[in-house]
Amino acid sequence: MKKIVVILLALFSFAGTAFAADVIELPASMGKVSFPHKKHQEILKDCKKCHAKGPGKIAELGKAWAHKTCQGCHIEMKKGPKSCKDCHKK
Ligand code: HEC
Ligand code: HEC
Ligand code: HEC
Numbered sequence: 001m002k003k004i005v006v007i008l009l010a011l012f013s014f015a016g017t018a019f020a021a022d023v024i025e026l027p028a029s030m031g032k033v034s035f036p037h038k039k040h041q042e043i044l045k046d047c048k049k050c051h052a053k054g055p056g057k058i059a060e061l062g063k064a065w066a067h068k069t070c071q072g073c074h075i076e077m078k079k080g081p082k083s084c085k086d087c088h089k090k
Contacts, residue, residue: 020055026066031088033066049073 022038041047047055050069058065070087074080081087 026061028063028088030084031090033087034089035070 020037022036024035024037026033026035040050051058053059070080071082074082
């Protein structure tokens with residue numbers, strides 16, 4: 001019985017990783033970017049704006065993708081940080 005409980009607990013804590021944190025820290029040599037994921041989910045509603053292949057890790061995530069996707073949208077919508085130091089914090 002004890003063993004089953006332990007296995008269930010392990011399964012639940014593992015399942016927890018399927019959900020993203022409210023704020024995701026994206027590391028970069030320029031200074032890390034604190035990305036308010038939950039806030040973006042709420043304002044944009046459309047997951048596909050960033051998750052072209054479905055929710056989860058983004059394989060293309062990196063400088064080129066981020067600047068095109070993140071900065072690109074902020075410029076287009078005239079909202080959100082557009083300058084280097086507004087995204088990259090020490
Ligand atoms: C503005 C862009 C953006 C939007 C919109 C967005 N996400 Fe994300 N999401 C990200 C980024 C960036 C990551 C981090 C990806 C990585 O680490 O590879 C992420 C990570 C995740 C993860 C994985 C977390 C992990 O650590 O494994 C899940 C699950 C997720 N998002 C679900 C969603 C769902 C569901 C929606 C729509 C309701 C959504 N996202 C909308 C950008 C976005
Ligand atoms: C499709 C549009 C879109 C995409 C893609 C997007 N953003 Fe945003 N972002 C917004 C909007 C709109 C706001 C303004 C929210 C507000 O002022 O309430 C914003 C605000 C922000 C803010 C400031 C939040 C605050 O509380 O002031 C940060 C930081 C940010 N975005 C980072 C990112 C990063 C990093 C990515 C890429 C992983 C990203 N955004 C992708 C639309 C987008
Ligand atoms: C909208 C937010 C945003 C803006 C504005 C922005 N960046 Fe970035 N940048 C990011 C994100 C997100 C990444 C990807 C981080 C990752 O791969 O985890 C990134 C990645 C990078 C990288 C590569 C990361 C590394 O470790 O070397 C460099 C260099 C960089 N940015 C420089 C700049 C410079 C210079 C500017 C201004 C001209 C700028 N960024 C503006 C969000 C932004």
